[in-house]
Amino acid sequence: MRRTLIVALSTLLAAQAFASAASAQVRSGSGRGGQQQQGEDDAAAAAKKKRDSEWNQPQAPLRQLRNAGPCPYVKVLYDASRYVDFKDAREAANAVAYTGEFQSLSSGCSYKDEEPISVRIEMLMGFGKGPQATGNQHTYRYWVAVTQRNQQVLAKEYFDVPVTFKPGEDRALVTETIEELVIPRAKVTVSGSNFEVLVGFDVTPQMAAFNRDGKRFRVNTAAVTAPGAPAAQ
Template structure:
């Protein structure tokens, strides 16, 4: 905005003098040179002020980038097996984080405030003993590629309608407040992670990328093992 205003003022001044004399032209050159020196000095000062030596990443400018928000892969799915037997027929309850939308806001010396919406797909398997289930998930704030700062758990109670084996639920996380060490600390220095509260077996199952087909283990009529 300020740069546009300076250009407009310069154009108006030029229009007021149709044939500038030599002295006026020399004066303008001196003024231009002085202005360039001032701009260069201001740029050096601005770059020094934006240098965030406390951040674990290269210096970032606080132009408003939000923290990185993502699902932790090992905790992205929840699959509860009866008797710890990994088979589609042994699934009691399941869940998967389908997507996240997020936004943030901060300015001056204010902390970073993040709002999130998380979409869950939740399922009831053959070994389910009830139409109700309370899932548990967590939200953690970490320094990017570094240690966690805080972690909070949430309960998600779900009731499956009669005759339905899956539901979709959107959870709204009203506000996550992340303090900033200095005025120049950027939101890009942080990550917000989301995941189910899973057992070590569930985490290993997810890490190995295992999945079940709906008709796993069932014979398909009309198929043959012969090669064409």
């Protein structure tokens, strides 16, 4: 299923303005040392410009880049990477109703000049039906969130994925595509590295704890015997 997500403009711009101001404050320096360094840089730049003019040195054109900077980091949140629904909250293989898991994720982005960042995400999800399932249809829910890198959540949106299991089958694969996730930029100097895009299932606290602990069920299978071979004793 293909979707388009435009994150909250006002929240992002406010956060970016704060981040840009903080970065500018760090870069500018303070006191006499910062002013002295700035003066030396200006003098060096003026000398180079004069030298290039006197020698008629041409400026080599820069190779055009696809993006103005790096893409946002896109990943699946570990605590929400799997969906395991237990009947009566009993963690046992025979108590599983429905399951879901992110199988793979790929992403890319594009932006230049003052354009916003456009991110495309493609996710492959695997779904399962357990012994406690009540039917061949189940609607799963996942979310996509944009955060200021390692800080606050700027925007979050939920999506439903209706899954129908074919008769006699207990597994299904679904590809979800976010065609365009648009992240506004407060200034041209704001790059994708300021942001992080997280995805995950809408899970209960018990499901999150189950994932966090790395719990999984081991399926017991009988040994396969080749035709004509004696059975193991």
